[in-house]
Amino acid sequence: MGQIEQLAKGVLQGNRRSIAKTITLIENNEPEAQKIVSMLFQKTGKAHVIGVTGPTGSGKSTLIEKMIRELRKRGKTVGVVAVDPTSPFTGGAFLGDRVRMQEHSTDEGVFIRSMANRNAPGGLAKATKDVIRVLDASGKDIVIVETVGAGQSEVEIVKVAHTIVVVLAPGLGDDIQAIKAGIMEIGDIFAVNKADRQNANKAISDIQAMLEMNTEKTGWKPSVLKITALTGEGIAELLAIIKEHKQYLKMGALEANRKEKAETELSEAIKQKIAESIIEDLKRKGEWEKITEKILTREIDPYSAADMLLKKKKRN
Amino acid sequence: MEALIGMFDERELQKIKKERQRWETTKVPNWTERHPERKNEFSTLSGISTKRLYTPENVKRLDYLKDLGFPGEHPFTRGLHATMYRGRLWTMRQFSGFGTAEQTNQRFKYLLKEGETGLSIAFDYPTIMGYDSDQSMATGEVGQCGVAVSSLKDMETLFDGIPLDKVSTSMTINGPAAMLLAMYVAIGDRQGVPREKLDGTTQNDNLKEFFAQKLCIFPPKPALKLSTDIIEYCARHLPSWNPISISGYHIREAGSNAVQELAFTLADGIAYVESTLERGLKVDEFAPRLSFFFASHNDFFEEIAKFRAARRLWAKIIKERFNAQNPRSLWMRMHVQTSGCTLTAQQPTNNIMRVAFQSLAAVLGGTQSLHTNSFDEALALPCEDAVRVALRTQQIIAYESGVTDTIDPLGGSYYVECLTNEMEERAMRYIDRIDAMGGVASAIESGFFQKEIADSAYKYQKEIELKQRTLVGVNDYTVEKDWVPVELLRVHPKVEEEQVARLQKMKKERDNRKVKEVLDKLHDEADKDRNLMPTIIEAVKAYVTIGEITDVLRAVFGEYRELIVV
């Protein structure tokens, strides 16, 4: 059995080493990654994927730790993907989210992986989707994806989740109003953490007001609830609402959602493959260099260059 | 009629200014053309710009009576007591502890014989984190960084032959402070020493653990409650005991600069005063027994200025912010330890000089109590020979240098007074910022202290690596073959074995019914948010262990996981 087959088999058996190695291949965008994901694809689609996002300091990691604890009590297996930003200057990243979850690192029923977004525009969402698939195929009932939700690409990742929980904490220095509009639009559940604070109630009414204004969203009415991640208060309620949302999705919205996602992913994959193959071809023939030179000397603009190259390709 | 500003005549100041400008624009450039200065800019370790020369101009607003005053009187800048070291030297209190209680008892006796005048206990990591020597988290750690104390039995051995009415004891313990204090009380009871006479300190500063020393067991709210329990209990029942040592040392060691050390310590102090006032006590009932703990680092004059500014600033805060009436409430009594992180593994004998200068700064800064590090600090726990050298350092300053014969000899130095003002101002700005954030608890949650400290630590590291600061023996003046003139202390692994055996024997022989009874009571009291000291005293007398007590508290209060800021 080849290495790829072995890894795929290992993933399906829930072997942690295989899962870890496969995730690395995906992160690095190795060609083997795609092959393994293809092998696993049939076995995916079972896990419920929960996206947890919110500003730094809102208590996401603490919340996730409590969620893991509760889910494990209920006999569920959990995968966690914690995403942090890559420094645009150094290309490095500090991944500290799992600190809060370390108690669960030796639990066989939990798999935690830290990912840096590696500044890949649009590429991160793809990688995360595949990582989720691996955890799904390995048998995890729930997969939690944690992101900061500040940048555009982070908002994209959260779109790979079935249920999106936005965690906010009052008095963080940002007014609720200042929270990126993008996050407010995609949230299915809004958890106001540190509910013991004075301004927690104001935060809740602020969020509810903002949600009222958003009349476009049909179907699921976003929930708002108070939690205290530190003590675990409100976690049971949160999990109950997540379950409700899962039920709601099952009744049809999930199908439409999944179809849309499948179409998006297919067209993305096609675009990527075609672009890759054309560019590889041009590079091999030495034409890539020639064209980029011409763009630099402003002999031709990038769009006309692309047109020209495609016409040439069609002719050949 | 001459116009006066502060202590100086306005006309004289103008004359001085004129002459200084002449000197700066002619004499100095003449000289620096041929002999350039060593650097383009000079600054203290905390980044305060250091001038070439200080004159009366730099302290022209100094009001002697208001800003300096007299020793023993508000604002205490020049000294806490009227006669300072002419009357009584600082306490020479060497932080000690390793291996078994018996080994540490011997080290205590050795140091007392060699002239130390106060005891200070270093506990091992399991004890500090509320684990017994036989719990799994203690494996490999028993007796390594301090003495292993799991129960009253160990404490009894630790103080064997040491009468508690003849010594004062400082205990560096935070989360489990109540338990160790309870044990000390139990021993005092046994020796027949009246509780009002028990003299010593429990560090008990749980706030700084969250961003500096990191020995957190419980989350912030219960941690603060436990600290306040002890302050309250001592105010009512142990009048000679210092319930808390509000610490800047660990903040400094974690990487902060002197200004941050001062500011964050005083901010913590404010938080403790506020939490104790919430219990219904009046400030004058407990403030006199609040004590402080600072580092003494390398920048000689900055450290002296820091100590003086600390006294003045705290006195102002207690008086103005908390409206204290008792003059003793304004006292900032401090213990100082020379800075461990400045000592090097390379050419360890160099550390003797570092410690000497750092201790001199602490003395010139007017400390009440001093620990000097041993020169093998960066290599191991202090061996006997090294700790003796450290103690002698203090004794030589005390008896040979002459600096103890007058009070605050640097008072009036243009530089030192200017720096003292600067330290106070900068610290106050931080305190205002922390207030604006909602106080220490909010600042901890948002990671404010952690970020400030991590940034200062990184900055200092970069300065060393880029050779902007010389670290003798490390980035300059290095040697190929190093010289360590002593045999380094090692704690034998048998210590753990023996300690575990002893502990398990004790657990079998004690009244386990009583143990369960009192642990249930403790759980109940903790649930009801009562002051836990009385029950903990009862528990330790029944030989309930530290781990057992902490486990109950962990169950009630939860455990803490830190917020990482790098």
Next chain:
Amino acid sequence: MIVQRKIRVLIAKPGLDSHDRGAKIVARALRDAGMEVIYTGLRQTPEQIVETALQEDVDVIGLSILSGAHTTLFPKIMKSLKGKGMSDVLVFAGGIIPQEDVLALKKIGIKEIFGPGTPTGVLVEFVQENARKKE
């Protein structure tokens, strides 16, 4: 899209030692050198460290300890790594580790011990040159 490989480093604090100033500085330096650094936080058991290294598929593990407990904890960690087939992971250590222990630690597979005063540049270079190569 191109293949992009990063050196992934786990910085771990085994045992009860709470001094993290150095560990954080090293983490920062490695990040500034373009690596992905996972930090475990304080008070990790050998099992937690090895499991984390496994799940994160790290190329390097840096162990920071100043408490003297390395004589007990490091052998446990190295044994566990071997048992999980992770002997190809580069392991280095730092903190307060007596010179006389260094040889024994190298024998169990710790590639290098870096004492106090080691410039971060030296560490970065060491990791870059010795990190397990991904084919």
